[in-house]
Structures are given as C-alpha cells and as structure tokens.
Amino acid sequence: MVEVRYRGSFGDNLFQYCFGRLLAERWGYELRALPLPHFPNTAEPVSGHCCLTPFHSWSGIAAEERQLGMLLRGREMTAPLQGRLVLFGWFHRWEYYRGHEAKLRHWLETAPPTERARPGDLAICLRHRRPEAWEEPGIHAGHAPKWGVPAPSVEAIRRLVESTPHERLVLLTDAPLSPTVKELSRLNPVLRNIHCFSSWNWLRTCRRMAITVSHPAEWWAAQLSSAEEIYALDPWPADKQAHCGGPYGCGWVGGRPLGRPELRVTEPRWKYDW
Numbered sequence: 001m002v003e004v005r006y007r008g009s010f011g012d013n014l015f016q017y018c019f020g021r022l023l024a025e026r027w028g029y030e031l032r033a034l035p036l037p038h039f040p041n042t043a044e045p046v047s048g049h050c051c052l053t054p055f056h057s058w059s060g061i062a063a064e065e066r067q068l069g070m071l072l073r074g075r076e077m078t079a080p081l082q083g084r085l086v087l088f089g090w091f092h093r094w095e096y097y098r099g100h101e102a103k104l105r106h107w108l109e110t111a112p113p114t115e116r117a118r119p120g121d122l123a124i125c126l127r128h129r130r131p132e133a134w135e136e137p138g139i140h141a142g143h144a145p146k147w148g149v150p151a152p153s154v155e156a157i158r159r160l161v162e163s164t165p166h167e168r169l170v171l172l173t174d175a176p177l178s179p180t181v182k183e184l185s186r187l188n189p190v191l192r193n194i195h196c197f198s199s200w201n202w203l204r205t206c207r208r209m210a211i212t213v214s215h216p217a218e219w220w221a222a223q224l225s226s227a228e229e230i231y232a233l234d235p236w237p238a239d240k241q242a243h244c245g246g247p248y249g250c251g252w253v254g255g256r257p258l259g260r261p262e263l264r265v266t267e268p269r270w271k272y273d274w
Contacts, residue, residue, distance in 0.1 A: 001024075001029055001030045001031075001049070001051055001084045001085070002023050002029050002030070002031050002087065003020075003031075003033070003084065003085065003086045004016050004017055004020035004031070004034075005086060005087065005088040006034065007088055007089060008090065009217070010200070011215060011216025011217030011218070011219065011220055012092075012216055013036060014036070014108060014217075015090070015216060016087060016090075016091060017033055017036055017042055017107070018097060019087065019091040019096055019097070020087050021033070021046060021107060022096070022097065022100060022103070023085070023087075024046050024048060025046060027048070027049075027081070028048045028080070029048045029049050029080065030046065030048045030050040031045075031046035031048075036108075037197075038197055038201075039107070039108050039109070040109075040110075041109050042108075044107075049080075051082070051083055051084055052084050053083060053084060054082075054083040054084070055083060055084050055086065056081055056083055056084065056085050056086065057085075057087075057088055058086075059088060060087075060089035060091040092216060104223075104224070108220070110201060111201075113201045113202045113205065115202065116202070117170070117203075117205040117206040117207070118167065119167075119207060120166055120167025120168060121166065121168050121169075121206055122160075122161065122164055122166035122206075122210075123203055123206040123208065123210070124152070124170070124172070124189075124210040125172045125173075125203070125209070125210065125215070125218050126152065126171055126172065126175075126180065126181070126194075127150060127194075128150045128174055128175040128178055128180070129174055129175070150175075150178070150180045151233060152210065152212070152233050154180060154183055154184060156233065157184060157187075157210075158187075160210055161187055164208060164229075166208065168190060169187055169189040169190065170189065170191075170192060170206075171184065171189035171191050172191075172192045172193075172194040173192075173194055174193075174194050174195060176191050203218070203225070204221050204224055204225040205225070206227055207227055207228045208227065208228065208229045208230075208231075209222060209225070209229075209230055209231070210231035210232075210233065211231070211232060212232075212233050228269055229269055230269050232270060
C-alpha cells in the first residue's frame with residue numbers, strides 16, 4: 001500500500017499526490033490519499049495489494065532519508081516495496097514524472113476558469129516571499145535561501161516586457177502594494193492575487209508566461225498549460241548550492257547553463273535567457 005500524507009502547500013501537494021499514484025499504479029498497490037480540492041479525478045480509487053506492515057517512510061529529502069536508511073533513488077522505485085510505504089515529504093524532481101504527462105494531465109484535470117487569458121496577454125509571476133513550506137523544520141539542511149530582491153527583478157521584467165510582443169501585461173503578485181509593484185506601475189499592468197486558485201487556473205490559459213521555478217504551483221501551471229512561451233527563472237545564481245533549475249528538470253538558470261546538459265529541457269516553449 002502507498003499512503004500519501006500531505007505536507008506544505010498547494011504546489012507541493014500536487015507533486016506528492018502524483019508521485020504516490022505513480023508508484024501505486026507501477027507496483028499494483030492500493031493508494032490512500034485524500035482527494036485534492038478542485039481536482040475531481042484525484043478521488044478515483046486506486047486498488048491493489050494492501051499491506052499495513054512493515055512500515056516504511058520516504059521524505060524526498062536526502063538528509064532525512066539517510067537518517068532513516070531509505071534513500072529514494074531510481075533502483076529503489078522500480079521494485080515494489082514489501083510493506084506499507086508512507087510518503088511524507090517533497091518529491092520535486094521532474095525525472096520522476098517524465099514520460100507520464102498524459103496521466104498527470106488526467107489526474108489534475110480541473111474545471112476551466114470562467115475568465116480566460118486574452119491571446120495577447122503576457123503574464124508574469126512576481127514573488128516577494130519564499131514558499132511558506134520552506135519555513136518547516138527539516139526541509140533544508142541549513143538555512144533556507146533568502147531572496148535579496150523580488151523574483152524576478154524589476155530589470156528582468158522590463159527586459160522581458162520590452163522584448164516580448166504583447167497587448168496586455170498581467171502581473172500576478174503576492175504583494176500588490178509593494179514598492180516593486182509601484183515601480184512597475186508605469187507599465188500599466190493588470191494586477192492579480194497569485195495566491196488564489198482562480199489566478200492559478202487562469203495562468204494555465206496564458207499563451208506567454210514568466211514563472212519562478214522554485215514555486216511548485218507556478219511550475220505546475222506552466223507544465224499543465226498549452227502556453228507557447230514559458231520564461232523560467234531561478235532566483236539564485238548558478239554558483240550557489242540552492243539553485244532549483246536542476247531539481248525541476250530545467251537546465252538553465254537565469255539564462256546561464258548549469259553544466260548538466262542531461263537535464264536541459266528541449267521543449268521549444270521553455271525559455272531561459274531573459
């Protein structure tokens with residue numbers, strides 16, 4: 001049996017549910033996971049072998065897994081675990097999900113928004129705060145990375161706006177009254193609250209969008225969309241340990257190569273140099 005115990009927030013939960021269901025279906029195990037709000041297909045039963053003991057727990061964090069003696073890697077996921085597997089952690093690695101895009105889209109199918117993006121919209125997600133999940137003890141071995149400036153920066157937004165044809169700029173932000181947003185007011189943006197589900201659902205209908213890959217909710221919106229252009233930004237420089245480009249399957253950080261060509265996304269709609 002595979003059991004999912006949710007941890008973190010919305011985007012984290014999407015990773016956790018999908019990872020648990022992939023393992024359950026691969027192994028022929030029963031899945032026990034609470035349905036995700038707004039996603040009716042997550043209420044579908046997944047039946048299979050059910051075993052309550054022995055008990056194993058995977059967190060998705062190498063530091064915790066080493067302590068538990070359960071490092072989650074490729075070979076450990078191919079053979080069924082003999083027992084009850086409880087997933088309580090973070091599974092933000094796209095290689096776990098690559099090749100299963102059709103299943104992911106089915107599981108995470110949701111009602112379309114009443115208001116869709118316009119064809120000429122350019123949507124930019126502007127974050128001032130780190131994901132709340134990063135404040136949870138244990139997610140980072142040391143201190144969670146801090147953002148010295150909003151992500152993306154004002155300069156990056158201006159460059160993108162100037163170089164990308166658009167009819168309307170839509171700014172999705174977690175701080176609509178911040179000095180950064182006021183500074184960008186000369187671009188005449190339409191403001192949306194990035195935290196509500198309706199804005200996330202609206203973002204999926206955009207043809208052009210700019211996201212911060214370290215926020216899983218934005219990453220999922222881009223991945224589930226039919227966008228023609230996706231501009232992905234990692235808020236940390238490539239020479240730091242805290243980059244997110246690699247874990248999310250993106251091979252570029254702020255337009256610079258990570259030196260890991262095997263992780264580079266080849267889809268033409270993903271852009272990095274902005």
